Amino acid sequence: MNKTGFFFLITILVTGWIFSSVSDKDKPKDLQVLSFETINETKTYMKTVAKGLGVKCIFCHNLDDFSLDTDHKKIARNMMKMTKTLNEDYFSWKDARQIECWTCHQGEKEPPEKK
Amino acid sequence: MKTRLFWIIITLLVFQIAVAVPRFSLENGASCNLCHVNPTGGGMRNDYGTTIFALDELPRITMESEPWDGVINEHLKIGGEFRIQSLIHENAAGDIATPIFPMQADLTTLVTPTDNFSIYGNIRLSGGILNEFWAMVSGLPNESWVRVGRILPDYGLKLDDHTAFIRGGNIRQTHGLTAEGLFFAPTLLPTGIEAGTKIGNGIRLTGGISNAFVRGVEPSYGFSESISDKAFSLKVTRLKSYFEFVHTMNAISLIRESNVTVAGISGGISLNRITWHYEFDRVENGIQDTTISHAMYQELSYSPAQGLTLIGRYEFFDPDLDYASEAIQRIVAGVEVFPRYGLQYxxxxxxxxxxNIPGGQPTPEFLCQLHYWF
Incomplete structure (x- = not known):
């Protein structure tokens, strides 16, 4: 193989490697409670959380770096653990409706109190 | 004396204001690249800008399902920006003119062969001009990036209203001044290289070198320019948020091109539903030698409900402080409505x-614009 062919082959191999690399851009960072594999899955879930509390992303997240912890984010993690536990331990019968943020919060930052 | 006083005021302002852009960035306490592919803002929106901000947080009526966001595949995305405008005004003959014209019709393409390498191109459909295009390497340490191509230098507030005096000013509907705005017109952008980085807490730095554009867009692509003729730009922006609902942004911008110096401060503060942003600029020799120009922009906005914003604006421009008198002011009162995804009125x-311009004072103008994007 001459030099031209060699460099051409290297170019093809490198290009193929670049395009076939698993993209870290698609993976969410620092998920401690959620088990999503992609940012899209995380985003879809986050939208239900935002609607459940009637808030925007900025309520919990540092918009310059979504993976950074904030006070609300830490609270949200506990809430997610609680929701997961309740669904697994108490709403586990067949076709049981799963609870989510909206169930208690009803679109408010704090669950409305009713007497 | 006046020059010294001006710089003293700028210095005091810089060190008193807690340590970027149009309203959305300020309201969210985030830089432009939260929503835009372009790291200095404007143009094509990224995934967050399209599927979260424009879909859920901006419009009056939100949609349950996500519309097509222009993504062809993981390496190719297209976008578009269209504006139709009517400017009802009294013309020189004293008649009421109601022109309706397509103010903008752009198609944008983003190619991302790899995560950290992207190629961006914007075509103006009227004329088929590729007015903005660049190749960018991003994902470098400290969120740094470098790009080359036809780029609008990062300076001041990148408003979407090119008629603002701090942008291109009055291009067609002029009032007799030697100039009625700065030189950031939406025409062919100069060719150059630009880089940006994040330093410290909430501080972003951008800088670039381009062919000369202040006194005329890039004559002959800069073939006859020496390095000293090029335009050097620098902008330092600090974003700072307090509590959960107070966001501030302050920036210093500089451009030096041959004997032309452009310096300005910009920024603002957002408190819940109320946002104020500003820009002050001083230009030496921008229009011709020995001229000193001043431009100012102040905007106060209030959003009583999602998708509805009331705006009050004051602008000032004086092309040459050395003339006996020649200045222009503009007061704007307006409403912006985002009825649904991708639509703005x-x-x-x-x-x-x-x-002191002969011919009397201009009569009020009424502007109506329909803006659609995807």
Whole structure:
């Protein structure tokens, strides 16, 4: 193989490697409670959380770096653990409706109190 | 004495204001690249800008399902920006003119062969001009990036209204001044290289070198320019948030091109539903040698509900402080409505006042704009 062919082959191999690399851009960072594999899955879930509390992303997240912890984010993690536990331990019968943020919060930052 | 006083005021302002852009960035306490592919803002929106901000947080009526966001595949995305505008005003003959014209019709393409390498191109459909294109390497340490191509240098507030005096000013509907705005017109952008990085807490730095553009867009692609003729730009921006609902942004911008110096401060503060942003600029030799120009922009906005914003604006421009008198002011009152995803209506009343220009004061103008994007 001459030099031209060699460099051409290297170019093809490198290009193929670049395009076939698993993209870290698609993976969410620092998920401690959620088990999503992609940012899209995380985003879809986050939208239900935002609607459940009637808030925007900025309520919990540092918009310059979504993976950074904030006070609300830490609270949200506990809430997610609680929701997961309740669904697994108490709403586990067949076709049981799963609870989510909206169930208690009803679109408010704090669950409305009713007497 | 006046020059010294001006720089003293700028220095005091810089060190008193807690340590970027149009309203959305300020309201969210985040830089432009939260929503835009372009790291200095404007143009094509990224995934967050399209599927979260424009879909859920901006419009009056939100949609349950996500519309097509222009993504062809993981390496190719297209976008578009269209504006139709009517400017009802009194023309030189004293008649009421109601021109309706396509103010913008752009198609944008983003190619990302790899995560950290992207190629961006914007075509103006009227004329088929590729007015903005660049190749960018991003994902470098400290969120740094470098790009080359036809780029609008990062300076001041990148408003979407090119008629603002701090942008291109009055291009067609002029009032007799030697110039009625700065030189950031939406025409062919100069060719150059630009880089940006994040330093410290909430501080971003951008800088670039391009062919000369202040006194005329890139004559002959800069073939006859020496390095000293090029335009050097620098901008330092600090974003700072307090509590959960107070966001501030302050920036210093500089451009040096041959003997032309452009310096400005910009920024603002957002408190819940109320946002104020500003820009002050001083230009030496921008129009011709020995001229000193000043431009100012102040905007106060209030959003009583999602998708609805009331805006009050004051602008000032004096092309040459050394002339006996020649200045222009504009007061704008308007409403912006985002009824649904990808749609914006703008209604404005614009009152212009000129300083000692023959022919009397201009009559108010009424602007209506329909803006659609994807």
């Amino acid at each position: 703008i209604f404005q009343v614009r009152v212009t006042r000129t300083d």
